[in-house]
Amino acid sequence: MSAIIAQSGVAAARALQGPARSVARCSRQQYMRLRAQQQQPFRPAARSFSASGRVLEKRYTEDHEWIDTSDPESASIGISTYAAKALGDVVYVELPTTGTEVNAGDAIGAVESVKSASDIMTPVSGTILEVNSVLEDKPGTINSSPEGDGWLAKIKISAEQELDALMDAEGYRKFTEENKSSD
Amino acid sequence: MIVWNSACRSARLSTRPLTVRRCLSQRTLDRLTDPVQSYISTSRDPYLNLSIEHFLLQQSAPESVVLLLYVNRPSIIIGRNQNPWLEVNLALLDPSSHDQSYSEPPGLGAVDLVRRRSGGGTVFHDEGNVNWTVICPSKDFTRDQHAEMVVRALRDCGIDRARVNVRHDIVLDQGQHSLTIGSDDTHSTPYQTPEADARKPLKVSGSAYKLTRQRALHHGTCLLSSPNLNIIPHYLHSPAKPYMTARGVESVSSPVGNILLSNERFIASVQKQFGKLYRSIGDAQEVGDEWQEHDSVRKGCDELKSPEWTYLQTPQFSISNQSDTLTDVDLELSVRNGVISSGFCGTRKSGYSGAARTGLPAGLDGRRLHDISSWDDELGGSLPSVSHDRVTRLCKWLHMMLPPPIGRPNTHFR
Numbered sequence: 182m183s184a185i186i187a188q189s190g191v192a193a194a195r196a197l198q199g200p201a202r203s204v205a206r207c208s209r210q211q212y213m214r215l216r217a218q219q220q221q222p223f224r225p226a227a228r229s230f231s232a233s234g235r236v237l238e239k240r241y242t243e244d245h246e247w248i249d250t251s252d253p254e255s256a257s258i259g260i261s262t263y264a265a266k267a268l269g270d271v272v273y274v275e276l277p278t279t280g281t282e283v284n285a286g287d288a289i290g291a292v293e294s295v296k297s298a299s300d301i302m303t304p305v306s307g308t309i310l311e312v313n314s315v316l317e318d319k320p321g322t323i324n325s326s327p328e329g330d331g332w333l334a335k336i337k338i339s340a341e342q343e344l345d346a347l348m349d350a351e352g353y354r355k356f357t358e359e360n361k362s363s364d
Numbered sequence: 365m366i367v368w369n370s371a372c373r374s375a376r377l378s379t380r381p382l383t384v385r386r387c388l389s390q391r392t393l394d395r396l397t398d399p400v401q402s403y404i405s406t407s408r409d410p411y412l413n414l415s416i417e418h419f420l421l422q423q424s425a426p427e428s429v430v431l432l433l434y435v436n437r438p439s440i441i442i443g444r445n446q447n448p449w450l451e452v453n454l455a456l457l458d459p460s461s462h463d464q465s466y467s468e469p470p471g472l473g474a475v476d477l478v479r480r481r482s483g484g485g486t487v488f489h490d491e492g493n494v495n496w497t498v499i500c501p502s503k504d505f506t507r508d509q510h511a512e513m514v515v516r517a518l519r520d521c522g523i524d525r526a527r528v529n530v531r532h533d534i535v536l537d538q539g540q541h542s543l544t545i546g547s548d549d550t551h552s553t554p555y556q557t558p559e560a561d562a563r564k565p566l567k568v569s570g571s572a573y574k575l576t577r578q579r580a581l582h583h584g585t586c587l588l589s590s591p592n593l594n595i596i597p598h599y600l601h602s603p604a605k606p607y608m609t610a611r612g613v614e615s616v617s618s619p620v621g622n623i624l625l626s627n628e629r630f631i632a633s634v635q636k637q638f639g640k641l642y643r644s645i646g647d648a649q650e651v652g653d654e655w656q657e658h659d660s661v662r663k664g665c666d667e668l669k670s671p672e673w674t675y676l677q678t679p680q681f682s683i684s685n686q687s688d689t690l691t692d693v694d695l696e697l698s699v700r701n702g703v704i705s706s707g708f709c710g711t712r713k714s715g716y717s718g719a720a721r722t723g724l725p726a727g728l729d730g731r732r733l734h735d736i737s738s739w740d741d742e743l744g745g746s747l748p749s750v751s752h753d754r755v756t757r758l759c760k761w762l763h764m765m766l767p768p769p770i771g772r773p774n775t776h777f778r
Contacts, residue, residue, distance in 0.1 A: 244577055273445040273613055273679065286577075291444070293613055295507065296484035296532070297573035298444045317611060317680065 239328070240304065240344055241353035247328060248304045248336075250344060255310055257332040258303060260292070263357045265327035269295040271320045276312040277334055283307065285343050290333060292323065301333060305343045311335040388658050392649070397425045400644035402635055405434035406652035410441065410478045410489060415664030416655050417497050417583065418481060423660075426578045430499040431638045433631050433648075436489040438592070439476035440599060443484045443572060445613045447678050448477060449604050449733075449766060451486045456599055458770040472592065475599065477770065479674050482583065484572030485615030486600055492590030494627050496634055497583040505580035507532045511571055512550040513641055514584065517633035521625055526568070527553045534569035534584070536621060566621035588625050596620075604683060604765035612679030671769065675734040676702035685761055693750055693758045697728070704731050709747065737768040 238250040245264035249257040265271075277289040288300040289309065312334045315322055323331040338344070348356060395401060401424060405413050413434040424430050440452055448454060457475045489495065498510040511528045518526040518534070525536040528551050537555035544554065557563050567587075574581040590596075600615070623630075635648055655661045667673050684696040697707040707724045725746035736742055739759040747755050 273611070275445065288576075293443075293445050293483040295573075296443075296482075296571060297507075297575050298481065298483040299575040300577065302577060 239350055240347035241350070241356075242302070242304045242347055243356065244302055245357075246302060246304050247353075248344075248347065249332075250338070253338050253341060255335045256305070256307075256338055258289075258334050258336055259332040260301060260323065260327055261353070261357075262327050265324050265331070268292065268297075268299065268324075271323045274316040274320045274323065274333070276316065277309045279309050279311060281309045282339075283309065283336070285340070292320075303334075303336065304347055305336065305338050305340065307336040307339040309334050310337050388655065395649060396420075396423050397428070398646075399425070399428050400639075400642045400646065401428060401430045402638060402644075402646060402648040403430070403432045403651050404631065404635075404648045405432065406650055407655075408435060408437040408491070409653070410436040410439040410476055411665045411668045412653065412656060412661070413495070414441075414478065414480055414668060415661045416651050417581070418664050419655075419658070419661050420497075421499050421574065421576070421579055421581045424499060424579070427501055428499075429501075429642050430497075431635065431648075432497040432499075432651075433634065434495050434497075435491055435493065435627060436495065437476070438472050438488075438490045439478055440486060440488055441478050441480050442486045443613055443615075444479065444481055444677070445483065445679055446479070446486060446615070447608075447610050447612050447681055448479070448674065449678070449683075450602055450608050450610050450612075450681065451600065451615055452477060453599055453602050454769060455603075455764070455767040472595065474770070477674060478668055479677060480572070480668075482572040482574040482581065483613065484570065485613065487570055487585050488590075488592070488596045488599060489585065490590050490592050492588055492592070492622065492627075494586045494588060494630055495583060496586060497581060498638070499579055499581045502575065502578055502580050505575070505582075507571070507573065507582070508551075510582045511569070511584065513637050514569065514586065514634060515550040517630065517637040518623065518625075520633050520637070521629055523623055523625065525553050525555045526623075527551055527556075529565070531616075532571045533567050533618070534586070535565035535567050536623065537565045538563040564619060567618040568621060568623050570618075586623070586630060587620055588623050588627055588630055590622055593620060593622065607685060607687065607765060608681055608683045610679065610681035612681070671732075671734050675769070676732065678702050682707075683765060685758070685765075688761060691754075691758050691761045693747065693754050695758060695762070697724075699733050702733055704728050704733060733766060734769045736766070739763050739766075 239247050240250060241247050241261060245261045247259055247261050260268075271292050271294045273293040275291040275293075277283070281289070283289055283303045284306045285304060286302050289303045290301045292299050292301060313332050315330065316333070325331070401420075403416075403420070405416060407413055413436060417432055417434075420430050420432060440457070442448055442451055454477070457477055459473065496510075496514060498513070508528055511532055511534055515526050515528055515534055523536070525538075526534055527537065529535050537553045537557065539555045539557035539561065541554045556565075569584045569586045571582060571584040573583075587593075639645055656665065678699070678701070680698070680700045682696060682698040684694075685691050686694060686696070694710045695707070698705050704724070707728070709722050709725050725743055727742060727746065731742075739762040740756070743755055743759055743762075
């Protein structure tokens with residue numbers, strides 16, 4: 182994804198700090214959150230959650246992919262709003278095969294927009310559990326809802342420590358602003 | 365996705381006998397780290413040229429800029445996410461495989477079909493077309509900058525009608541000289557005509573891109589003196605198109621024309637503009653058939669030649685003869701990843717009541733479409749309730765729409 186977005190080249194890995202934001206989500210996300218809370222948490226106990234209950238565990242890469250880690254058994258992957266805007270109209274999405282084992286940084290699919298085939302990399306290692314078949318008929322969902330309905334695949338994370346190297350939403354926002362200012 | 369082996373980097377290999385050399389020379393490998401690299405291919409093999417191009421994308425230093433120029437023998441290059449059955453008249457590709465009475469026009473011989481790794485639409489390559497590729501760091505990439513470079517190269521050769529259009533293609537404007545335009549503006553010419561004017565610009569170069577984490581590749585064609593402009597439309601018009609519903613990327617047709625410049629003059633001008641843009645005066649290195657010896661390049665060629673890449677990469681589509689008036693046995697096939705996944709067969713005028721429809725004919729379910737060399741053999745015994753004549757007509761239609769690919773024995777004409 183970073184290919185079409187000017188990169189500052191500055192490493193921006195940040196640990197999660199402070200309470201996570203609460204974001205209005207659909208009911209399925211709420212269910213996933215409650216399910217995760219009932220299960221043994223994999224995150225360090227030092228993290229705190231918003232008392233209002235709605236927390237989106239989203240992390241970002243420098244290549245503008247995001248991963249929703251609210252359920253580590255089935256984490257969603259997609260590309261950021263920032264990346265979707267830079268890509269232009271998506272006309273085709275190539276999705277990975279379920280069951281594939283991948284390492285962090287592997288290309289798991291590709292997106293075509295404006296005659297460009299752009300690789301999509303997985304932020305973490307794991308096994309692909311599910312792909313978003315909506316994108317087969319409606320690839321433009323990536324443009325209309327890149328961080329929601331336009332998710333690409335779900336992965337069972339095999340190395341949770343890899344998440345520590347990813348940016349939280351605030352860190353990613355700052356990263357993209359640095360990118361813009363360096364254009 | 366394919367993971368490429370690293371380039372062999374050992375100095376010890378340069379002392380091995382040439383007959384067992386499996387890697388490029390050390391000098392060649394060292395050059396991959398140069399900040400500005402320029403290559404020209406002596407090969408006409410489209411599989412090799414595209415594999416060399418991909419090797420340079422994968423192996424050139426992340427901060428380097430690379431120029432590659434190459435010419436291919438007659439071949440059709442489809443985009444990564446395209447459908448060969450929809451885009452190409454596959455029956456024309458191998459003239460030896462079908463009845464000569466309808467192979468029009470003569471003279472081109474065998475034409476290769478290649479699926480490239482970048483996006484975009486279908487193009488026809490021949491010796492009158494020069495392909496240019498620029499690879500640069502992702503952070504420096506824009507879709508127009510190297511098309512603008514090629515326009516400057518053309519204008520240096522006196523082709524002042526050339527400009528970059530909104531689709532990042534290069535066109536020649538066809539109007540009278542009327543406007544005063546700054547000579548540096550590569551997106552306008554004094555020959556532009558209003559939108560409604562009948563003198564539409566002629567497309568002379570199409571662009572496509574492959575974007576990876578660190579590197580961006582932009583390649584394009586350049587129609588200089590193709591002798592085949594009149595016959596290219598025959599190859600790029602598939603008889604199956606009206607009967608297909610397909611996902612994936614469809615080509616956008618444009619009127620094309622020759623620039624009428626020699627390959628040599630164009631190549632020299634592009635190399636000069638590239639050197640000017642990146643402030644480098646180095647000579648272009650020749651690349652060619654000897655690069656087949658390199659494992660990565662050879663594997664890349666093998667992949668591009670494989671039926672799996674060419675056909676199984678095809679996005680999902682379905683084909684139906686419902687609107688055809690000459691056949692009277694309905695058939696619909698759905699093809700996913702190049703494999704027949706579902707469908708039905710039934711007699712016409714059944715109104716799709718279901719009573720006269722049956723499922724997929726036995727033996728077709730799960731078949732790779734490109735493996736089918738004879739529809740007569742596939743369907744002959746599968747429709748016992750249908751007369752032989754009607755089945756024959758259906759098979760003839762299927763053979764026209766979904767002909768066996770190049771290299772497959774054609775048993776329709778006996």
